Amino acid sequence: xxxxxxxxxxxxxxxxxxxxxxxxxxxxxxxxxxxxxxxxxxxxxxxxxxxxxxxxxxxxxxxxxxxxxxxxxxxxxxxxxxxxxxxxxxxxxxxxxxxxxxxxxxxxxxxxxxxxxxxxxxxxxxxxxxxxxxxxxxxxxxxxxxxxxxxxxxxxxxxxxxxxxxxxxxxxxxxxxxxxxxxxxxxxxxxxxxxxxxxxxxxxxxxxxxxxxxxxxxxxxxxxxxxxxxxxxxxxxxxxxxxxxxxxxxxxxxxxxxxxxxxxxxxxxxxxxxxxxxxxxxxxxxxxxxxxxxxxxxxxxxxxxxxxxxxxxxxxxxxxxxxxxxxxxxxxxxxxxxxxxxxxxxxxxxxxxxxxxxxxxxxxxxxxxxxxxxxxxxxxxxxxxxxxxxxxxxxxxx
Amino acid sequence: xxxxxxxxxxxxxxxxxxxxxxxxxxxxxxxxxxxxxxxxxxxxxxxxxxxxxxxxxxxxxxxxxx
Numbered sequence: 001x002x003x004x005x006x007x008x009x010x011x012x013x014x015x016x017x018x019x020x021x022x023x024x025x026x027x028x029x030x031x032x033x034x035x036x037x038x039x040x041x042x043x044x045x046x047x048x049x050x051x052x053x054x055x056x057x058x059x060x061x062x063x064x065x066x067x068x069x070x071x072x073x074x075x076x077x078x079x080x081x082x083x084x085x086x087x088x089x090x091x092x093x094x095x096x097x098x099x100x101x102x103x104x105x106x107x108x109x110x111x112x113x114x115x116x117x118x119x120x121x122x123x124x125x126x127x128x129x130x131x132x133x134x135x136x137x138x139x140x141x142x143x144x145x146x147x148x149x150x151x152x153x154x155x156x157x158x159x160x161x162x163x164x165x166x167x168x169x170x171x172x173x174x175x176x177x178x179x180x181x182x183x184x185x186x187x188x189x190x191x192x193x194x195x196x197x198x199x200x201x202x203x204x205x206x207x208x209x210x211x212x213x214x215x216x217x218x219x220x221x222x223x224x225x226x227x228x229x230x231x232x233x234x235x236x237x238x239x240x241x242x243x244x245x246x247x248x249x250x251x252x253x254x255x256x257x258x259x260x261x262x263x264x265x266x267x268x269x270x271x272x273x274x275x276x277x278x279x280x281x282x283x284x285x286x287x288x289x290x291x292x293x294x295x296x297x298x299x300x301x302x303x304x305x306x307x308x309x310x311x312x313x314x315x316x317x318x319x320x321x322x323x324x325x326x327x328x329x330x331x332x333x334x335x336x337x338x339x340x341x342x343x344x345x346x347x348x349x350x351x352x353x354x355x356x357x358x359x360x361x362x363x364x365x366x367x368x369x370x371x372x373x374x375x376x377x378x379x380x381x382x383x384x385x386x387x388x389x390x391x392x393x394x395x396x397x398x
Numbered sequence: 399x400x401x402x403x404x405x406x407x408x409x410x411x412x413x414x415x416x417x418x419x420x421x422x423x424x425x426x427x428x429x430x431x432x433x434x435x436x437x438x439x440x441x442x443x444x445x446x447x448x449x450x451x452x453x454x455x456x457x458x459x460x461x462x463x464x
Binding site: 305306308309312313315316319320322323326327329330331334 | 403407410411413414417418422424427430431434435438441442445448449452453455456
């Protein structure tokens with residue numbers, strides 16, 4: 001006999017089920033029981049049953065995250081998914097990929113239709129989402145002025161960031177008037193163009209109460225907004241079209257208030273840290289500069305600036321001295337030549353002869369060198385050491 | 399003008415070396431000597447001005463520090 005292992009058997013059945021096209025895409029309806037949201041994995045484990053039968057179901061985290069309502073035992077739901085076998089225990093089970101509340105019927109369908117349509121048009125596109133201003137001066141709050149939501153928003157913004165102005169635009173948030181009054185409020189805020197952020201929303205309520213926030217007209221008006229819009233509708237588990245089209249979805253109105261203003265205490269402590277950093281940096285810079293200045297002033301040229309001129313002064317003195325000595329050398333040399341000439345001149349001077357008692361005879365300034373140069377009776381001058389005598393020739397002797 | 403002092407000093411140096419060359423005439427020597435004395439005086443004046451400036455500046459600083 002050819003026996004299969006249990007595992008082989010389970011795997012064989014599994015392959016048969018998974019090979020069936022219909023079992024791969026099943027929509028089934030029933031009531032939830034034994035619901036467990038596994039806190040670690042995030043997967044849903046539950047049993048789907050009706051009056052006659054039940055089936056074990058798993059919804060993995062990736063799909064469970066997309067479920068837009070709180071799942072409870074006894075809830076009637078429509079599941080979409082596939083059937084397979086968990087080969088470890090041979091249990092056949094339903095692997096859910098979508099979960100919708102049953103009974104909402106029309107309303108859910110309408111919601112889905114609007115959502116898909118606007119999504120296709122790109123109204124929800126991530127790249128169109130604008131960042132929320134960090135330090136808003138004025139925030140427009142579009143909500144009911146009687147609800148708890150407006151009080152929460154006012155309290156939180158006052159506590160966190162009191163310098164921000166809140167412009168309250170009271171509107172109807174449910175009933176026939178809700179959509180027109182919200183459209184009107186948005187229009188007025190756009191026209192004023194003196195706000196940094198818009199919060200639009202309301203507190204929790206039934207899906208019918210929140211219905212105005214699924215309005216296509218409202219979605220389109222929000223998409224046109226010149227400033228970032230925060231949507232804050234109902235509780236964390238409520239999703240509306242308004243949430244998808246807004247620049248930011250806040251899970252609740254209180255959360256919206258926290259998201260749109262900074263916390264003044266955090267800001268103050270940040271400011272203090274920055275100031276301390278600044279002081280430190282300034283001090284370090286001053287110390288560095290002072291050290292640099294001291295090093296510079298201690299250099300010789302600054303501590304004893306006269307050295308600059310002293311060195312030059314020495315040069316000038318040296319050259320001047322050389323100039324003097326070179327010139328006196330030349331002068332002395334020339335002087336020597338002069339004295340020598342004077343001595344020689346002196347030696348040849350006729351005055352020297354006269355001083356010894358000799359005389360010179362002159363006629364008209366011409367020295368007589370022979371008796372033949374003068375006749376008897378003619379006049380001549382006899383020059384002596386201290387003057388001259390006018391004479392006449394008496395007679396001549398040769 | 400910045401190199402005035404340097405130029406004058408160079409000129410003086412040249413004159414001294416010309417004077418040290420004893421081949422030149424007295425007239426030339428006198429001319430060179432006159433030029434040299436003038437240059438030497440100019441150089442001194444420039445240095446004195448500079449020194450005065452330095453002294454004034456350091457005096458100001460001392461006053462500020464004091």
